[in-house]
Amino acid sequence: MLSKIKTNKKNIVILGAGFTGLRAAKQLASRLRFNKEYQIILVDRRNIHVYNGDLYEISTAYNEKMTQACQTKLQDAVTITMKRALKGLPVVHAQSTAKSIDPKNKTVTLSKYGEIPYEYLVMALGSVTNYYNIPGLAENSFPLKTVENALAINCHLDQMFRERYEKKDTHKVHIAVGGGGYTGAEFACELVGCIKKLGHKYHFNPEKDVEISIIQGSDEFVGLGKKVSDITIKRFKQLRIKPITNTRISGYNGKTLKTIDKKGVPHPDIHTDMLVWTGGIMVNPLLKSFPVLHESGGLETYSTLESPHYPKVYAGGDNATIFDPKRHNLVPKIAQLAIQQGRLIGENIYADIIGKKQKEYHPVFKGYIVPLGGTYFVYSRGMVTFAGIIPYMMRRYVDFHYFASWMPFGAAIKKWMHTENIFLQND
Numbered sequence: 462m463l464s465k466i467k468t469n470k471k472n473i474v475i476l477g478a479g480f481t482g483l484r485a486a487k488q489l490a491s492r493l494r495f496n497k498e499y500q501i502i503l504v505d506r507r508n509i510h511v512y513n514g515d516l517y518e519i520s521t522a523y524n525e526k527m528t529q530a531c532q533t534k535l536q537d538a539v540t541i542t543m544k545r546a547l548k549g550l551p552v553v554h555a556q557s558t559a560k561s562i563d564p565k566n567k568t569v570t571l572s573k574y575g576e577i578p579y580e581y582l583v584m585a586l587g588s589v590t591n592y593y594n595i596p597g598l599a600e601n602s603f604p605l606k607t608v609e610n611a612l613a614i615n616c617h618l619d620q621m622f623r624e625r626y627e628k629k630d631t632h633k634v635h636i637a638v639g640g641g642g643y644t645g646a647e648f649a650c651e652l653v654g655c656i657k658k659l660g661h662k663y664h665f666n667p668e669k670d671v672e673i674s675i676i677q678g679s680d681e682f683v684g685l686g687k688k689v690s691d692i693t694i695k696r697f698k699q700l701r702i703k704p705i706t707n708t709r710i711s712g713y714n715g716k717t718l719k720t721i722d723k724k725g726v727p728h729p730d731i732h733t734d735m736l737v738w739t740g741g742i743m744v745n746p747l748l749k750s751f752p753v754l755h756e757s758g759g760l761e762t763y764s765t766l767e768s769p770h771y772p773k774v775y776a777g778g779d780n781a782t783i784f785d786p787k788r789h790n791l792v793p794k795i796a797q798l799a800i801q802q803g804r805l806i807g808e809n810i811y812a813d814i815i816g817k818k819q820k821e822y823h824p825v826f827k828g829y830i831v832p833l834g835g836t837y838f839v840y841s842r843g844m845v846t847f848a849g850i851i852p853y854m855m856r857r858y859v860d861f862h863y864f865a866s867w868m869p870f871g872a873a874i875k876k877w878m879h880t881e882n883i884f885l886q887n888d
């Protein structure tokens with residue numbers, strides 16, 4: 462058992478310190494500041510909180526030299542240390558991997574600290590990459606889901622072009638992006654600037670020597686309707702990215718990419734030097750510890766975000782399957798909503814403790830901002846869609862606002878300027 466965990470208190474265990482978990486911890490901590498009965502234990506395998514929205518920048522950022530120091534600098538740009546985020550809050554951070562959950566006996570088992578009983582449990586472990594059992598994909602492609610993934614892509618790009626230069630290799634390099642959702646689209650567009658920089662470093666012609674393609678199973682990109690898709694396709698063409706629609710990846714061995722059409726008919730093989738896979742995610746496999754799950758793999762919740770099947774277990778973000786009665790749809794799994802859910806979970810656990818009525822969750826959509834290379838972004842909310850530098854400025858404000866919610870204003874400005882410095886290098 463963790464020495465910092467007191468055994469004479471009731472535990473509120475929050476699994477995952479991402480957008481949902483960290484916000485839930487903060488909200489709850491502000492309410493339970495003077496409470497002597499409960500302790501909040503926030504479990505995450507890392508000692509950092511990751512701002513996923515800017516991972517595409519980290520995967521494509523230019524480095525003069527590939528040193529450990531520059532990797533750390535890149536990681537710092539999109540992360541906040543847990544120490545900083547939890548400063549002054551009565552939260553115990555257990556840096557450990559959650560191994561199993563026993564909802565019947567109300568315990569969780571952590572890799573480092575063993576079994577811990579809980580009174581309340583918050584499921585906020587996010588999701589993992591889904592390779593759909595496509596042959597060779599997990600072994601040979603580069604996912605873009607975590608900060609480690611983003612750094613691995615960044616290193617591999619540099620290494621691939623360095624080796625090509627050292628071996629005096631002249632073959633045309635093909636980089637494919639599998640999956641044309643917003644992660645794939647923002648990565649592909651930002652990659653163009655990165656390749657230009659690498660072209661200077663390793664003496665190749667980015668336009669003649671490199672081809673970038675993006676492969677999408679349907680005929681629309683980004684998943685925000687036709688208008689955003691049309692803007693994205695136009696942008697791909699401007700940036701010389703080849704959009705391939707209605708095509709699914711069926712295998713990859715590190716050199717040859719196999720694809721099929723919608724009816725399953727194979728296309729000719731495509732020589733591919735690097736495949737970045739952004740084509741699917743699935744709920745964290747640890748949720749399988751709960752015998753009753755929604756078919757999507759998430760925990761169903763009441764509108765209070767508490768599970769109807771497991772009392773005092775709450776779920777948010779990518780772990781929750783929440784029905785939106787206003788839109789007659791499931792609530793999408795995105796960061797802005799995960800933050801709202803985390804906050805409400807904190808409030809509702811506190812309400813339950815003091816015997817007050819819990820509040821209902823009403824998702825508030827503030828729109829989507831999708832980066833499409835450099836300072837060209839697209840904004841979409843309902844019927845309103847526009848692209849250009851204004852959405853870019855909006856997004857940078859959102860980034861700043863987020864950092865400022867975890868640190869003093871001055872420190873947030875410093876962090877934001879540090880990230881801007883890195884992000885603008887390729888633009």
Ligand SMILES: Cc1cc2nc3c(=O)[nH]c(=O)nc-3n(C[C@H](O)[C@H](O)[C@H](O)COP(=O)(O)OP(=O)(O)OC[C@H]3O[C@@H](n4cnc5c(N)ncnc54)[C@H](O)[C@@H]3O)c2cc1C
Binds near residue numbers: 480511515
């Ligand atoms: C590349 C990328 C770009 C994105 N861009 C956007 C965007 O622009 N806008 C937007 O709204 N959404 C975006 N999203 C989606 C958004 O990041 C997620 O919906 C959101 O992070 C979900 O929040 P969460 O709290 O459920 O999970 P997360 O924020 O992913 O947090 C999960 C936490 O659980 C921890 N964890 C996982 N397993 C274990 C374990 N076994 N033990 C201990 N700890 C564990 C992880 O370390 C992590 O800290 C993006 C996602 C990705 C991957």
